[in-house]
Amino acid sequence: MHMSQELIWITGASQGIGKALALAYARAGKTVAISARHSENLQSVAAEAASLTGRILVLPCDVTDKNQVISSLNQLIEQERLPDRIILNAGTHQAMSARTFSADTIAKLLKINTLGSAIPLEVLLPHYLKQGSGQIAIVASVAGYRGLPTASAYGASKAALINLAESLRSELYSSGVDIRLVNPGFVKTPLTDKNEFDMPFLISAEKAASTIIRGLSGKRFEIVFPTPMAIAMSVLKWLPDRIFFPLINRGTGHGR
Template sequence: MDQSIKHVWIIGASSGIGAALAKKYDQNGWRVTASARNAETLDDLASSGHKISSLVMDVQDAGAFDHAIAQFNQTGSLPDLVIFSAATYRPGGLDVLTHKDANNHMATNYLAAVGLIEAITPEFTKRGHGHLAIIASLSGYCGLPNAALYGPTKAALINLCETLKPDYDQLGLKLSLINPGFVKTPMTDKNSFSMPFLLSPEQAADKISTGLARGKFEIAFPWPLSISLKILQKMPYALYFKLTKRLAS
């Protein structure tokens, strides 16, 4: 293998932002390893590119990340950049909030990221460099209608990345937090409400890859929605709930 070619591992690459990122990095000359549960979808993705290979895995499997990293080490191909894009989503509030569904969302969206961090950080540290990027969401900035299952998992990811950034800096490693707004994917296709500033997966991939190349910690987009939610986050609750009530209607 040509060691001068950079290697990106994208987890959650079967559709949406993850698939668009795989194609983007492949077009940019990177070696791409695409992971997800659906082998057939990954094979289709791999056949569409030049240097895309598939690595089937279930992020809820506690040993999946260790197994994948062992494979990389055996071939001397530990990724330079790892992007965590795996997620599950069911819109709704009290009508969908159950312990079972909340546990599934937390296992896929948050605990899987923790498992990845636990597995990849020592490998990056031994090598002396590495870049980890975690895709959260602007919905993690504050509590929003129709996000009772999804929003708290993304808020947890944001808090986790903020917590770990100084540790990564001390180790000489890079950590990035990606907070997209609405992107047209199979997940957002479930929404019955208006989605302002809706982007295509390709537009999102462009913004993410550019931000990562610049070494940014937070990559948040689109900026009008990002700023609006940051302002909403700082508002007194009386005004905050008045505005979010309008969003729910």
């Protein structure tokens, strides 16, 4: 398909990685539907893209509300057509220590991060299965590889997405529906700007977007970056528990 004909739907597109993806795709001449809860933020992104060769369509939507997702997809199909690709990027972060453990925080992050991808999946997947094509990219995080201090809520929500993507990929491998998994490390966004700790291998949202775009045009199931962070987290993923837990406990200052 010619680049100018491709239609991409991006959720969580009002800031951070989602915004950078939308602008990068529009710069490449594609048509991009962008969704988030706040219309004014989406309009700001569209204004930034006004001089670019592609188009940005503003599609306000709370992805945790199935009726809104259905309505948004119907609107997109009516105005354009079924999107060729959806990037499920909506999410948030909230640190939570063991000493302030809250089931409400778990529920909040699971709703936004996990259900915020699962609901659009439920709505869009039948269309892709019927036509035997379409790409669905699920944005999780390397934080879902192993449990890390203060990340019991965030990490759990991202680990669920990793397992979800792997399960769908294995079941739909021969269906023509292309399931992809995106696992970023630390990316400079308004969310990570709130972190009060050093973030190793921090990269810009623009660099993250270019890596994701390149990865989604390739063949690999998992797109994980930046490379040094991917290597470090992969090592931790396979490190024996008897080494991992005391190492992380002391290395993050919780053993003092």
